[in-house]
Amino acid sequence: FSLIQRETGFISGLVAVLHDVTEQQKNERERREFVSNVSHELRTPLTSMRSYIEALSDGAWQDPEIAPQFLKVTQEETDRMIRMINDLLSLSRMDSGTSKIELETINLNEFFNYILDRFDMMLKTDNESAGNDNNRVQPLPSSRKKRYTIRREITKRDLWVEVDQDKFMQVIDNIMNNAIKYSPEGGVITARLVETHNHVILSITDQGLGIPRKDINKVFDRFYRVDKARSRQQGGTGLGLAISKEVVEALGGRIWVDSQEGKGSTFYISLPYEPLEEGDDWDEA
Numbered sequence: 677f678s679l680i681q682r683e684t685g686f687i688s689g690l691v692a693v694l695h696d697v698t699e700q701q702k703n704e705r706e707r708r709e710f711v712s713n714v715s716h717e718l719r720t721p722l723t724s725m726r727s728y729i730e731a732l733s734d735g736a737w738q739d740p741e742i743a744p745q746f747l748k749v750t751q752e753e754t755d756r757m758i759r760m761i762n763d764l765l766s767l768s769r770m771d772s773g774t775s776k777i778e779l780e781t782i783n784l785n786e787f788f789n790y791i792l793d794r795f796d797m798m799l800k801t802d803n804e805s806a807g808n809d810n811n812r813v814q815p816l817p818s819s820r821k822k823r824y825t826i827r828r829e830i831t832k833r834d835l836w837v838e839v840d841q842d843k844f845m846q847v848i849d850n851i852m853n854n855a856i857k858y859s860p861e862g863g864v865i866t867a868r869l870v871e872t873h874n875h876v877i878l879s880i881t882d883q884g885l886g887i888p889r890k891d892i893n894k895v896f897d898r899f900y901r902v903d904k905a906r907s908r909q910q911g912g913t914g915l916g917l918a919i920s921k922e923v924v925e926a927l928g929g930r931i932w933v934d935s936q937e938g939k940g941s942t943f944y945i946s947l948p949y950e951p952l953e954e955g956d957d958w959d960e961a
């Protein structure tokens with residue numbers, strides 16, 4: 677506030693300047709929380725690696741049973757930290773607007789089937805190599821390959837939409853990988869693609885552990901995980917869904933989840949879509 681005071685001492689006016697700082701304070705608070713989260717997230721794997729390395733150098737390296745296991749843990753933690761840094765870099769590029777969205781018109785139907793074929797193929801090659809595993813060291817539960825079945829309920833129609841292929845593929849990969857990660861052995865994953873009059877809706881349903889009601893709105897937040905230990909053990913970074921949300925929103929779409937604890941989850945992505953009118957033809961123009 678400032679008072680407008682005449683030389684005579686009379687107050688002839690009052691000027692009030694109000695700044696809305698709530699938004700600014702919120703951003704500042706979020707930024708600080710983010711930095712603190714990043715530090716914690718990196719400190720945990722680093723401290724655990726330090727203890728493994730200490731144990732190795734204190735003599736465990738001579739133990740043919742223990743040494744390979746300890747090395748494997750440090751390797752997995754290093755890989756996870758690299759994944760986390762890469763995820764952080766993509767988020768930061770999206771935040772600063774330096775990562776450009778490269779739109780292309782693609783047939784989502786074909787694109788989705790192509791991605792699912794890749795998952796089917798991975799499953800096949802994993803199963804074939806499972807029999808001749810000469811590795812003496814038992815893999816960690818997280819790296820043991822899981823069996824699953826993908827069921828497709830996909831429209832036969834061509835659905836032309838505008839997406840950034842690389843980024844959108846990352847989104848679907850991430851949701852598929854989560855569906856596998858948080859599913860029981862042998863679970864069924866259902867992939868659906870439907871159209872409404874101005875949207876296409878893609879969904880992925882699993883029969884996994886589901887998400888408690890209180891956490892459902894938070895899973896798209898950076899670093900939010902329902903069960904930190906489980907996510908970490910599965911090699912998770914807690915950033916996949918946050919990145920997916922940024923990408924989908926940059927494409928003008930929406931991402932959400934429906935889940936029942938203990939029964940499974942469905943992740944949905946909707947994208948704007950303009951159906952081609954009957955008679956719309958490429959060479960007409």
Ligand code: ADP
Pocket residue numbers: 850854855858882884885886887895900901902903907908911912913914915916917918941
């Ligand atoms: P993470 O690397 O931990 O998987 P995400 O950002 O991909 O990170 O997911 C955030 C959290 O949301 C996960 O830690 C998990 O708790 C929950 N989540 C994601 N997908 C599923 C799913 N299909 N079933 C159950 N929980 C899930």
